[in-house]
Amino acid sequence: MKRVYLDYAATTPLHPEVKQEMMEALEGTYGNPSSIHSFGRESRKLLDEARSEAARSIGADFSSIIFTSGATEANNLAIFGVARAHAHKGKHIITTQIEHHAVLHPMEELEKEGFEVTFLPVDESGVVSVEAVEEALRPDTIFVSIMRVNNETGMQQPIEAIGERLKEHQAIFHTDAVQAYGLEKLDVTALNVDLLSVSSHKIYGPKGIGFLYRNDDIHLAQQIFGGEQERKWRSGTENMLGIVGFKKAIELLEKEREDRMTHYQRLSEKFIAGLNELSIDYHMNGKKEEHMPNILNISFPGVEVEMFLTNLDLEGIAVSSGSACTAGSIDPSHVLKAMYGEKNDRIYNSIRFSFGIETSEEEIQFCVERISKILNRLLPNHTRG
Amino acid sequence: MIYLDNSATTKPDESVVRSYTKVATDFFANPSSIHIAGGEVEKLVSESRKQIASLLGIHEKEVFFTSGGTESNNMAIQGIAYAHQKRGNHIITSAIEHPSVLGTCQQLEREGFQVTYLPVNETGKISIDDLKNAMREETILVTLMHVNNEIGSIQPIEQVADVLKEWPAAHFHVDHVQGFGKVSLPYSHEGIDLMTISGHKIHGLKGTGLLLKRRGVTVKPLFYGGGQQDTLRPGTENPAGAVSLAKAMRLALEQQRNYPSVGSLNRTLRDRLKEIPNIQINSPDDAIANILNFSVLKFKPEVLIHALGEEGIMVSTKSACSSKQNEPSHVLLACGFDTNDTAAAIRVSMHMNQSKEDIDTFLTVLYEKIKNIEELMG
Numbered sequence: 001m002k003r004v005y006l007d008y009a010a011t012t013p014l015h016p017e018v019k020q021e022m023m024e025a026l027e028g029t030y031g032n033p034s035s036i037h038s039f040g041r042e043s044r045k046l047l048d049e050a051r052s053e054a055a056r057s058i059g060a061d062f063s064s065i066i067f068t069s070g071a072t073e074a075n076n077l078a079i080f081g082v083a084r085a086h087a088h089k090g091k092h093i094i095t096t097q098i099e100h101h102a103v104l105h106p107m108e109e110l111e112k113e114g115f116e117v118t119f120l121p122v123d124e125s126g127v128v129s130v131e132a133v134e135e136a137l138r139p140d141t142i143f144v145s146i147m148r149v150n151n152e153t154g155m156q157q158p159i160e161a162i163g164e165r166l167k168e169h170q171a172i173f174h175t176d177a178v179q180a181y182g183l184e185k186l187d188v189t190a191l192n193v194d195l196l197s198v199s200s201h202k203i204y205g206p207k208g209i210g211f212l213y214r215n216d217d218i219h220l221a222q223q224i225f226g227g228e229q230e231r232k233w234r235s236g237t238e239n240m241l242g243i244v245g246f247k248k249a250i251e252l253l254e255k256e257r258e259d260r261m262t263h264y265q266r267l268s269e270k271f272i273a274g275l276n277e278l279s280i281d282y283h284m285n286g287k288k289e290e291h292m293p294n295i296l297n298i299s300f301p302g303v304e305v306e307m308f309l310t311n312l313d314l315e316g317i318a319v320s321s322g323s324a325c326t327a328g329s330i331d332p333s334h335v336l337k338a339m340y341g342e343k344n345d346r347i348y349n350s351i352r353f354s355f356g357i358e359t360s361e362e363e364i365q366f367c368v369e370r371i372s373k374i375l376n377r378l379l380p381n382h383t384r385g
Numbered sequence: 386m387i388y389l390d391n392s393a394t395t396k397p398d399e400s401v402v403r404s405y406t407k408v409a410t411d412f413f414a415n416p417s418s419i420h421i422a423g424g425e426v427e428k429l430v431s432e433s434r435k436q437i438a439s440l441l442g443i444h445e446k447e448v449f450f451t452s453g454g455t456e457s458n459n460m461a462i463q464g465i466a467y468a469h470q471k472r473g474n475h476i477i478t479s480a481i482e483h484p485s486v487l488g489t490c491q492q493l494e495r496e497g498f499q500v501t502y503l504p505v506n507e508t509g510k511i512s513i514d515d516l517k518n519a520m521r522e523e524t525i526l527v528t529l530m531h532v533n534n535e536i537g538s539i540q541p542i543e544q545v546a547d548v549l550k551e552w553p554a555a556h557f558h559v560d561h562v563q564g565f566g567k568v569s570l571p572y573s574h575e576g577i578d579l580m581t582i583s584g585h586k587i588h589g590l591k592g593t594g595l596l597l598k599r600r601g602v603t604v605k606p607l608f609y610g611g612g613q614q615d616t617l618r619p620g621t622e623n624p625a626g627a628v629s630l631a632k633a634m635r636l637a638l639e640q641q642r643n644y645p646s647v648g649s650l651n652r653t654l655r656d657r658l659k660e661i662p663n664i665q666i667n668s669p670d671d672a673i674a675n676i677l678n679f680s681v682l683k684f685k686p687e688v689l690i691h692a693l694g695e696e697g698i699m700v701s702t703k704s705a706c707s708s709k710q711n712e713p714s715h716v717l718l719a720c721g722f723d724t725n726d727t728a729a730a731i732r733v734s735m736h737m738n739q740s741k742e743d744i745d746t747f748l749t750v751l752y753e754k755i756k757n758i759e760e761l762m763g
Contacts, residue, residue: 101610313420320418
């Protein structure tokens with residue numbers, strides 16, 4: 001059966017050049033970078049090169065990159081690291097209702113520990129307003145965490161403007177840039193952020209590796225104790241193979257970013273044109289402006305999402321209804337709930353299509369045709385009048 | 386090139402690497418995705434978990450994948466401490482643990498927990514009587530390493546587990562990083578609640594590891610996020626890492642049959658080192674066979690390590706995790722060696738297929754280098 005993978009926002013395959021690099025590096029990465037003999041020094045060199053590449057990609061200093069086991073750990077380190085190191089300055093934190101669970105759940109944990117967390121709402125297009133952040137700010141606010149691009153809708157958040165506003169405030173500013181990093185050129189100075197999380201497996205690198213950018217002036221409470229790795233911000237023998245693959249993925253991204261964006265733009269236009277051509281009844285969740293073209297979150301009025309997903313899956317099309325990290329369950333998306341409220345049908349009939357560098361226009365056509373076929377079966381009268 | 390630093394890290398086995406790349410390439414979907422591609426990958430992860438459980442004779446729900454030994458040790462120690470602090474705030478460990486255990490315990494002390502650091506005797510072992518005397522009603526955790534990473538001393542884990550059976554409120558965590566694949570433990574012993582295993586010490590990949598957690602034992606997670614691994618260890622799983630770890634563990638248990646021949650290499654090392662003047666063996670006689678720690682008195686170990694390195698022989702001073710510090714080894718100090726000796730320690734650590742020739746070459750080169758340096762120093 002022909003299989004079409006349109007779930008690149010959940011994870012991406014290894015880029016062939018990343019795989020190649022990892023295979024070739026295996027001999028060189030087998031030393032422990034903390035060992036003082038030549039094997040250790042070779043690994044140390046690879047580690048330093050990867051750190052430079054990661055830092056350069058976001059306009060940061062070499063010493064500001066902390067490699068972690070992935071973005072969940074990076075987000076947790078940012079959140080607990082700031083909260084526990086800065087609690088003496090206040091216990092108020094601001095985030096949004098549309099964050100990834102790797103931000104929302106640590107925040108809920110902090111609430112149990114006595115912190116007060118404001119979860120800002122978003123408008124119907126899924127964007128938080130700078131004014132809402134301003135209004136929520138208090139003298140005792142110590143931390144603001146807002147994602148750059150939402151993983152379900154592809155909607156970009158006004159991080160620069162929020163960061164600008166926070167310059168005069170004590171609050172430390174973190175952005176979860178997991179989805180954004182593979183799309184737009186990010187610069188920590190332009191974004192005005194102190195902390196920024198990135199994951200490798202969303203940019204055609206291996207799973208199990210990510211980094212947290214930390215502005216050198218920001219103190220974090222250490223979360224994992226042990227050896228002196230990552231200048232003690234994150235102990236544990238470094239995942240060398242993962243780091244080497246991650247570095248290659250970053251290099252490729254830097255080289256191809258604009259082409260990739262053009263590609264995604266073309267694919268999403270093709271997708272929308274296809275839906276229109278076949279007179280499929282749909283609504284885009286989000287809006288055209290501030291939207292990243294690799295993700296289309298689309299509501300199909302009248303369908304029941306679980307049934308629809310199963311049918312697409314049987315036709316060979318892998319997509320999702322929301323974040324993969326809700327693990328197995330199809331609970332209504334917290335992101336769509338924040339946009340449309342608890343009662344709107346859209347939270348029960350929306351699908352996320354996300355495109356990658358290997359996605360072809362032919363696959364888009366195939367997908368659109370199958371959507372039409374399935375809808376004709378599930379909802380015989382679904383087409384627009 | 387002769388690599389004798391296998392306690393710091395090992396060369397990944399070729400078949401382990403092949404498993405890793407195959408899964409990373411052919412099964413890349415997110416195991417939490419509900420589509421068929423995600424389901425296939427999820428199956429690989431759960432198969433790996435089952436294989437590991439069956440290798441150890443434990444239940445698959447007791448296997449948690451982590452990013453390595455340091456994370457597993459932190460998850461066990463912080464996890465028990467924070468989840469059970471209402472019942473008590475006392476923790477027992479030993480003076481010779483790995484920095485990931487000592488560092489975590491010291492942090493808990495700063496937060497108000499009370500930590501007893503059991504002493505060790507000159508052979509690097511705790512005493513069961515000391516443990517019994519240290520136990521209190523408020524003791525919620527005992528965390529001990531099975532095999533010491535610097536001198537190879539083996540702790541009486543089963544005896545400790547027997548003692549702790551009588552203390553239901555006290556959990557027992559074993560750092561099994563250096564022992565796995567060399568000396569087995571009774572993995573299903575009811576007195577053992579948690580255990581750490583690392584992939585890169587057994588010819589697996591860096592960034593892979595396990596925490597084994599007995600069912601019914603509550604730990605507070607280190608991270609919060611998605612629903613992965615019963616929400617105890619959220620974050621997108623590393624399926625290629627999981628499959629490669631299961632493979633590395635199976636191979637390590639098979640290779641354990643070579644342990645006796647590593648034992649005879651260890652005896653050769655000891656016998657021939659004793660013939661060199663000014664060498665003192667620091668590893669106890671009953672240490673694990675693959676680790677031998679010794680001092681060349683009056684020599685800075687860095688000088689010898691570099692001299693050996695020039696001939697392509699890799700050994701180390703102490704643990705890689707603390708080898709940047711120019712301080713004497715906390716392990717040798719705890720064993721009662723004086724600081725002149727401890728500062729000069731060299732660790733040879735073998736893998737399970739180390740050849741006799743490697744050891745002979747090492748000894749010959751070491752002998753020459755010592756002689757050369759002595760002549761230079763007049």
